[in-house]
Amino acid sequence: MLFELSKVSLTRGDRRVLDAVSAAIPVGVTAIVGPSGAGKSTLLRLLNRLVDPDAGTIAYRGRPLDECEPLALRREVSLVPQLPALLEGTVESNLAYAAGLAAKGLDAERCLRLAGLAVDFTARDVAELSVGEQQRVMLARALAQGPAVLLLDEPTSALDNVARDAIEATLAQLRRELDISIVLVSHDPEQARRLGDWVVRLEGGRAIEAGPIEEVMA
């Protein structure tokens, strides 16, 4: 298993965001689905230790997450947030920053191509890009670190249908070209069906169902 969550709970203020969630996430593409406020994004942030649970344990490839050094983990398990949040500067400077953190040489052209962007984007100022383009640069920036796992938080929520289809095609392409696992948060069951092999359904902070997509979403 890629991730195994056992009785994971997290409280913020008075709200129990996650309540004794137990679920397994295998290698491949897993969709975390459920209504708004179900705890999907929080679950994703737990997987690369942007937050730690109040109770319960999470293992990554059999190793307890709290034993994983957070910085090294985040370069291997890379999270792309729901809304683009790039650093000021050019597309290339953002990619170079990410590659530098992971001590990797930068092949900007390849990262942009994998994220569905033309190579002439390298010199563009990120402030001049559309939200959809910025979202792709976020993906390219994560890929510049050569991650083993991509955590994608609602990657198409800010986009129209045409841009959404393009990102979905890009993700399918990524999967074919790279040996990479994807954990994807989506509020759209159809998207989960299109992209996922495995699904975890959350509701009110609890894991209601988990299993192969064709069984859970039949």
Place this chain on the structure above:
Amino acid sequence: MSTSIHLDPWQVAASLTLVALAAAISFWQKADLERDIAVATVRSFVQLTAIGYAIKLIFEADTLWLVFGLLAVMVVFGALTARSRAKKVPDAFWPLLIALALAGGTTLGLVVALGVFEPTARYLVPVGGMVIGNAMTASAVALNRLGDEMADSRAKIEATLALGATAQEAAAPFVRRALRSGMITLVDSTKTTGLIFFPGTMVGMLLAGANPTDAVRLQLILLYALLGSVAIAGLIATALAYRNFFTSAQQLREP
């Protein structure tokens, strides 16, 4: 020329006419500041009279321990005051206390070591007060800005942490801007000094009958010392305070 000036209490009382004018303007224009003006007037009178007597005692005793004691009290009150302006920074008191203590200590230590001033109460108390006061303002502005920047940029900071950046790397652009905003006021006023405004020390010395050349030299020394002290205070306050936004696992704390 005399180097000291004597003022009677009635001269101070006469200057209250200007306070009455300020209160009248506030009342007339409904600026709702009459109460604050009254509080400010009473507090300035009580605080300055008290510190006047304290300084008189310290000058007469002329022991450095009393000087250090007074400066330590200024540092503590400075840190408490600055903290009230940096409400969005968690546990801002300790970074501010350390920043003010080091800014004051380093600046006074340097001017004494360089032979600019003698290590006596007559120099250390007024210069220390100015240094700590300016360091307080600069670090309060810097941490106020840091608090706003960190609150407004949570998404960006967390996205950078998600790439495996350290808290220091993720906060660096915001720490830089905070430090800059803490220092910029004094840098700008130093640029325009003598053109647009006359700084207080020079005015005081001229009023007291000092030679203008001496007044200018003392003012320059103080301006340069203040530049150093606000840079040290801003640097240390921001460098310590940004850490309070993060956990030891390089996670952004919940606000």
